[in-house]
Each structure stands twice: as structure tokens, then as C-alpha cells.
Amino acid sequence: MHDFTYYNPTKIEFGKDKENNIGRYIKEAGIENVLLAYGTGSIKKSGLYERIVASLKENGIGYQELDGIVSNPLLSRVNDGITIAKEHQLQAVLAVGGGSVADSAKAIAAGAKYDGDVWDFFIQKAQITEALPVFTVMTLAATASEMNGNAVVMNDETKQKYSIGTVLVNPVVSVINPELMATVTPDYLAYSAVDIIAHSIEVYFTASTHPHFNSRVVESIVKSVIETTEILIEDPDNYDARGEFAWVATQALNGLTPAGTAGGNFPNHMIEHSLSALYNVAHGAGLSIVIPAWMKWYKEQNPAQFERFAKEVFGLNSADAGIDALEAWFSKIGAPVRLSDADIPRSGIQALAENASQSAKLWGMGEQYPIETIAEILEKA
Amino acid sequence: MHDFTYYNPTKIEFGKDKENNIGRYIKEAGIENVLLAYGTGSIKKSGLYERIVASLKENGIGYQELDGIVSNPLLSRVNDGITIAKEHQLQAVLAVGGGSVADSAKAIAAGAKYDGDVWDFFIQKAQITEALPVFTVMTLAATASEMNGNAVVMNDETKQKYSIGTVLVNPVVSVINPELMATVTPDYLAYSAVDIIAHSIEVYFTASTHPHFNSRVVESIVKSVIETTEILIEDPDNYDARGEFAWVATQALNGLTPAGTAGGNFPNHMIEHSLSALYNVAHGAGLSIVIPAWMKWYKEQNPAQFERFAKEVFGLNSADAGIDALEAWFSKIGAPVRLSDADIPRSGIQALAENASQSAKLWGMGEQYPIETIAEILEKA
Numbered sequence: 001m002h003d004f005t006y007y008n009p010t011k012i013e014f015g016k017d018k019e020n021n022i023g024r025y026i027k028e029a030g031i032e033n034v035l036l037a038y039g040t041g042s043i044k045k046s047g048l049y050e051r052i053v054a055s056l057k058e059n060g061i062g063y064q065e066l067d068g069i070v071s072n073p074l075l076s077r078v079n080d081g082i083t084i085a086k087e088h089q090l091q092a093v094l095a096v097g098g099g100s101v102a103d104s105a106k107a108i109a110a111g112a113k114y115d116g117d118v119w120d121f122f123i124q125k126a127q128i129t130e131a132l133p134v135f136t137v138m139t140l141a142a143t144a145s146e147m148n149g150n151a152v153v154m155n156d157e158t159k160q161k162y163s164i165g166t167v168l169v170n171p172v173v174s175v176i177n178p179e180l181m182a183t184v185t186p187d188y189l190a191y192s193a194v195d196i197i198a199h200s201i202e203v204y205f206t207a208s209t210h211p212h213f214n215s216r217v218v219e220s221i222v223k224s225v226i227e228t229t230e231i232l233i234e235d236p237d238n239y240d241a242r243g244e245f246a247w248v249a250t251q252a253l254n255g256l257t258p259a260g261t262a263g264g265n266f267p268n269h270m271i272e273h274s275l276s277a278l279y280n281v282a283h284g285a286g287l288s289i290v291i292p293a294w295m296k297w298y299k300e301q302n303p304a305q306f307e308r309f310a311k312e313v314f315g316l317n318s319a320d321a322g323i324d325a326l327e328a329w330f331s332k333i334g335a336p337v338r339l340s341d342a343d344i345p346r347s348g349i350q351a352l353a354e355n356a357s358q359s360a361k362l363w364g365m366g367e368q369y370p371i372e373t374i375a376e377i378l379e380k381a
Numbered sequence: 382m383h384d385f386t387y388y389n390p391t392k393i394e395f396g397k398d399k400e401n402n403i404g405r406y407i408k409e410a411g412i413e414n415v416l417l418a419y420g421t422g423s424i425k426k427s428g429l430y431e432r433i434v435a436s437l438k439e440n441g442i443g444y445q446e447l448d449g450i451v452s453n454p455l456l457s458r459v460n461d462g463i464t465i466a467k468e469h470q471l472q473a474v475l476a477v478g479g480g481s482v483a484d485s486a487k488a489i490a491a492g493a494k495y496d497g498d499v500w501d502f503f504i505q506k507a508q509i510t511e512a513l514p515v516f517t518v519m520t521l522a523a524t525a526s527e528m529n530g531n532a533v534v535m536n537d538e539t540k541q542k543y544s545i546g547t548v549l550v551n552p553v554v555s556v557i558n559p560e561l562m563a564t565v566t567p568d569y570l571a572y573s574a575v576d577i578i579a580h581s582i583e584v585y586f587t588a589s590t591h592p593h594f595n596s597r598v599v600e601s602i603v604k605s606v607i608e609t610t611e612i613l614i615e616d617p618d619n620y621d622a623r624g625e626f627a628w629v630a631t632q633a634l635n636g637l638t639p640a641g642t643a644g645g646n647f648p649n650h651m652i653e654h655s656l657s658a659l660y661n662v663a664h665g666a667g668l669s670i671v672i673p674a675w676m677k678w679y680k681e682q683n684p685a686q687f688e689r690f691a692k693e694v695f696g697l698n699s700a701d702a703g704i705d706a707l708e709a710w711f712s713k714i715g716a717p718v719r720l721s722d723a724d725i726p727r728s729g730i731q732a733l734a735e736n737a738s739q740s741a742k743l744w745g746m747g748e749q750y751p752i753e754t755i756a757e758i759l760e761k762a
Contacts, residue, residue, distance in 0.1 A: 001559065001623075005395070012387040015384025211628070212604075220601060224594040247641055259628070
């Protein structure tokens with residue numbers, strides 16, 4: 001059991017219609033105006049936009065808007081948001097959308113309180129010391145951005161997809177209404193399932209110390225993701241399955257699963273960021289390609305945990321059988337498992353490995369993951 | 382999946398020697414003086430008291446002391462603490478001890494900001510609207526008081542053991558150093574194990590809606606408690622087992638396990654409070670008597686969950702086998718399972734049932750648990 005600090009002050013408001021209270025939650029925090037950040041218009045089609053704006057107005061919360069945030073969110077749009085927030089002296093950022101919108105909101109929240117270039121935080125040239133309060137209304141369950149201080153943004157000029165992490169940008173309040181997530185397409189449901197599983201198993205496999213309780217929670221998450229995804233493929237309107245899927249997504253990356261472990265890291269995320277940066281594949285789709293390859297490469301470094309995973313999650317008796325079962329399940333739900341499935345040619349591996357090795361250095365994994373190693377892993381995909 | 386609000390802003394500082402930073406944690410919160418609350422002297426024998434005081438002095442934190450807090454903590458001592466806190470205009474309460482000390486600290490924190498009688502909060506005559514910040518250094522793992530807003534106190538005049546619950550008294554920072562817990566006696570280790578299991582299974586069995594994820598987390602907690610208790614009985618200095626035991630204790634009652642469930646309540650705690658109020662048995666010892674009796678009485682109201690418990694926790698195939706296995710395990714670790722084990726005569730059942738039925742009304746369980754029903758359950762013990 002390793003030393004740790006666990007601190008997650010985000011308040012989760014989970015349930016039907018809770019987005020209609022967002023103005024009140026913001027007002028209760030003493031905030032008078034916000035930057036309303038969202039994506040490419042689906043919240044207007046669904047009517048969610050109008051309900052959010054109505055709740056803000058009802059509670060006397062002023063707002064400026066930032067729309068057009070895309071998946072694999074761009075630094076340029078973050079900078080637009082920072083400009084608006086500074087110009088109008090906005091007091092908070094309200095993200096309405098999925099992980100990309102929430103992540104952009106966090107970067108804007110940090111950048112709005114900083115005189116320099118917000119990218120400084122991503123390349124660890126500067127440290128975040130203050131940020132605007134962030135609020136979220138989530139329309140997609142996957143990243144757990146609603147209950148953590150992480151944000152991943154892509155620099156559109158340099159094609160670097162890097163991250164920040166600080167409790168200062170943990171959302172103050174996050175609304176999770178499973179009904180808002182019911183219209184997700186089957187492919188994005190699959191990518192989300194992969195992302196949630198990835199968040200929970202990265203540390204599970206890589207940690208050198210992992211208490212049984214942590215392992216059990218991870219296995220609980222994975223089993224619930226598998227069960228609820230299968231229900232939702234058949235029955236997208238199943239509220240209970242949608243709700244459990246959303247809540248385990250949150251639990252997978254809110255600090256619970258790694259607390260007390262030692263030595264864990266996120267190699268699959270690190271490598272995947274290069275796939276989405278260079279080929280603009282969805283993050284979850286990149287992960288379903290990387291994970292089985294990485295598992296086959298890594299399994300001998302922690303055989304007991306790989307055997308445990310096979311047994312507890314799939315009822316199987318060997319590490320290899322567990323890896324195969326997970327890969328087969330990814331395929332079954334329609335997630336790609338080979339580079340070729342995402343139209344990434346073998347000739348692209350070298351550039352991917354070079355890009356990812358930059359992240360490896362920033363994430364303190366440079367020695368373990370030099371270019372050749374990353375290329376070796378990607379060859380397995 | 383039922384609507385819920387999850388909000389737990391307590392920061393956990395977990396690990397070796399972290400108590401030596403307590404003065405710094407308090408100072409970082411902008412606090413200049415505290416009420417230092419503790420029990421009946423074991424922290425002086427162990428040297429913990431001196432380290433705490435040194436850390437306070439080093440950080441310029443003034444303090445007044447309240448000692449002599451006993452298990453099943455008394456309202457009279459809480460009132461003493463409130464008097465001291467008001468008289469010296471103290472800014473926070475620091476609890477160093479087990480659940481009783483933490484619970485007393487919370488009641489003091491609420492009472493110090495209230496002009497009336499603090500007992501008003503317990504009988505729901507008044508609502509807590511503000512409280513002093515609470516800090517804890519835990520020496521016993523059981524109640525999860527370190528990461529929730531609950532406090533149970535006994536009115537020494539009326540013999541009522543009642544509770545409060547508000548996030549306003551959630552500790553700001555709690556230190557969990559498993560090494561401070563290594564000297565717990567075998568009987569209190571057993572009682573603690575029972576208490577942790579009780580916290581996690583009450584809602585598990587009584588909820589009408591329980592997502593699989595919640596059930597899995599509860600089963601994970603119970604399995605880890607059983608495993609680590611057995612290790613600690615043989616090897617009290619096993620740090621990893623002590624740490625995992627402490628952390629699952631915290632997880633069992635910090636809001637995680639019931640989030641998304643519906644209809645759950647705490648009948649075993651409700652009934653047990655009367656045992657400890659009228660016979661001064663340890664809370665965990667009272668619970669190990671009540672739980673098997675209550676399970677035998679209740680099992681037909683939620684047969685699927687009782688069968689699930691038997692299978693997932695003990696690998697057994699019937700509800701009855703699961704109940705018997707849990708009762709046998711309580712006996713094995715030295716916890717009492719019959720009223721007679723705690724020298725409570727059958728003739729005492731009526732008075733216990735009457736006392737508990739008052740709690741039942743306050744807890745909104747009056748219809749489900751009239752006096753006759755509570756007596757019927759206790760007859761099974």
C-alpha cells in the first residue's frame with residue numbers, strides 16, 4: 001500500500017433533468033457570468049442548448065459563447081476561448097458536451113488566469129496556480145473529465161497532443177444525466193467503452209504495487225462496462241444501463257482506482273495520442289488498436305496481474321486467453337483492433353513512434369518507451 | 382439507476398508519517414488555532430500526542446485540549462468541547478483518535494457555531510447551517526468518519542444514541558497512517574471488521590434498485606475486509622494489509638457504495654445503537670450480534686441479492702449458506718453473534734426494541750420497524 005493523497009472536490013449531480021438546474025448551481029457558487037463552451041451544434045439540434053440558456057437566464061447568469069469545439073480539441077479554439085474570457089472578464093467556464101468540450105473548458109479556465117501562453121502548461125514550462133471555476137453538463141460518458149483535473153488538447157500547429165492535470169480545474173459541479181447520452185452513435189458508444197476500460201486497466205497492469213481492493217474495483221468497472229455496452233447496443237434507451245455506464249466511466253478516472261498503487265502509468269494513452277494527433281482517429285478507436293498490441297508486448301512484465309484479469313473478467317485461465325478475449329470483445333462491439341482497420345499504413349509507424357516518444361519523455365516514461373519500443377508495439381497492431 | 386448527488390470534498394492524506402504534517406495542513410487552510418480532541422490517553426502513551434503537538438507548534442497553530450472522549454461518545458463531553466471552543470474562539474477542531482473522537486469533533490464543530498443546544502441537531506429540531514472546519518488523524522479504521530459528514534453521539538441523560546449528517550462537518554483533511562493503527566487489540570480489530578462490513582452491506586441488501594457496479598464494489602470491500610483481517614490476526618505488523626483494511630473502511634461509508642441505489646437504509650445500525658446505548662457494548666460487537674439475526678429475518682424481502690452475496694463473497698449457492706458463512710466468520714474472528722455472548726439477557730429485548738423504535742421513527746423507518754418487529758429480530762439473536 002503506497003502513500004497517496006486523494007482529493008476530489010467535484011460535486012456530481014446525477015440524474016434526469018438535472019441540467020435544468022445548472023444556472024442555480026452556478027449562482028450558488030457566487031458566479032455572475034460564464035463562458036458557455038460547446039461543440040459543433042448537436043446541443044442546438046437536441047434542444048439542450050435552449051434549456052441551458054434558459055436556466056442561466058432564470059438565475060441571472062450572463063454568458064458569452066464559444067462553439068465549434070471538435071473531438072481531439074484544438075489549442076487554437078482554446079485560445080479563442082481565453083481571449084473571450086479575458087475580454088469579458090468572465091468568472092467561470094461552463095462546458096456542455098463531451099470530454100473534448102470539458103477538456104477545452106479546463107484549459108481555458110487555466111489560461112484565462114495566466115498572462116503567458118496556455119501551451120506553457122502543457123509542455124511543463126509553467127505551472128497552473130489559479131484557474132476560473134469550471135462547470136460541466138456532460139453529453140457523453142467516456143473521459144471522466146467531469147470528475148478529474150485532467151485535460152488533453154492538441155496543438156494544431158505542432159501536432160502535439162498533450163495534457164495538463166491539476167485539481168484547480170476539477171469541475172465544481174458536473175451534471176451527468178444519462179438521458180442526454182442516449183443519442184450517442186454505436187461507434188462512439190464502442191469507443192467510449194474502450195476508453196473507460198483503458199482508463200481503469202492502465203494502472204492495473206503497470207503498477208508494481210496494487211492492493212486487491214483496487215484490482216477488484218477495476219475488474220468491477222470492466223465487467224460493468226462490458227455488460228452495459230452489450231445492453232445498450234441492443235436497447236439504446238435502457239436508462240439503467242446508460243446510467244451505470246456513465247457512472248463507471250466517471251469512477252474509472254477520478255483518482256479512486258490508482259489510490260494506494262505504486263509505479264503505474266498510462267502507456268496506451270501515451271501511444272494513442274499520437275494516432276489521434278497524426279491520423280485524427282477517435283481516441284477510443286485509437287485505444288482499441290493500441291491496447292491489445294501493448295498487452296501482448298507487456299504481459300510478461302506482470303504475469304500475475306494478466307492472469308488475474310483473464311480469470312476475474314472473463315473466467316479464463318491464461319494471460320493470453322484474457323488478451324484475446326478483450327481484443328475479440330473490442331471487435332465484437334465494432335472497435336478497430338488493427339492499424340489497417342483505421343487506414344493507418346505500416347509505413348506510418350515510424351512517425352507515430354517518434355511523435356509518441358516525445359510524450360513518453362514528458363510523461364516520465366522516456367527510458368521505458370524509446371522510439372524502437374513504441375514501434376515494436378505498433379508492429380503488433 | 383436512481384438520481385443522486387455525490388459530493389465528498391475531504392482530502393485524504395494516506396501513508397507513513399503523514400501525521401507529522403498535520404500542523405501544515407491546518408496552516409494551509411488559513412487556520413490559527415484548534416481544539417485538540419482525543420480519547421483516554423493512548424495517544425500519550427504511544428508518543429503520537431507529542432508529535433501532533435510538535436507539528437502544531439512548528440506551524441504556529443495554537444490549541445486548547447479536550448481529552449477523555451470514550452467509545453460510544455457522550456453528549457456531555459461534546460458540550461464541554463463546545464464550551465472550550467466558544468470561550469477561546471477556536472477556529473477548527475482537530476480529532477486525534479478513532480471514530481468516537483472524530484464524531485465528537487464534528488458535533489463540537491457544529492455546536493460551536495450554534496447558539497442553542499447541540500442536541501437539537503440530533504433530534505432534528507434544528508438544522509446545521511455552519512460549522513468549524515474539522516481535521517482528523519485516525520488511529521482506528523472502522524467508521525469512515527474520516528471521510529464523511531456523519532457523527533453518532535450518545536445523550537448520557539436520555540440514553541439516546543443519535544446521529545447527524547452534513548457535508549459541513551466532513552473533515553477538510555484526514556490523515557490515515559496505517560502504522561498508527563497497528564496496536565489495535567484483536568477484539569477491536571474484529572469489531573472494526575464487522576463495522577466496515579455492516580456499512581457496506583446495509584444498503585446492498587435493503588435497496589430496491591442497486592446497479593451491478595455498486596454491488597460489485599460492496600463485494601470487493603467485504604472480500605478485502607475478510608482477507609486483510611485474517612492476515613492481521615496472524616501478522617499485526619503487516620503494513621499492506623493494515624493499509625488496505627484502512628482504505629476499504631473509508632470507502633465503505635464515504636458515499637460511493639449507495640450512489641445510484643434507491644430505497645436503502647441502515648436497520649442494523651439503527652437496532653445496534655440501542656445495544657450500545659443500553660449495554661455499552663462496542664458498536665462492532667453489537668453489529669455482529671444484530672446482523673445475522675436481521676439477515677435471517679429479512680432475506681425473503683430481497684432473495685436475489687442474498688443469493689448473490691453468498692455466491693460472490695463466499696462461493697456458496699444459497700442465501701442461507703451465505704448468512705451462515707458470515708455468522709461463522711464473525712465467530713471465527715472473535716466477534717459475538719448472540720445477545721448472550723455480550724451478557725444481554727432475553728428479558729432486555731423489550732427495552733432494546735422500544736429504544737430502537739425511537740431511532741426508527743427519526744430515521745424514517747418507523748412503519749417498517751415497529752417495536753414488535755425489532756423484538757422479533759432480536760429474538761433470533
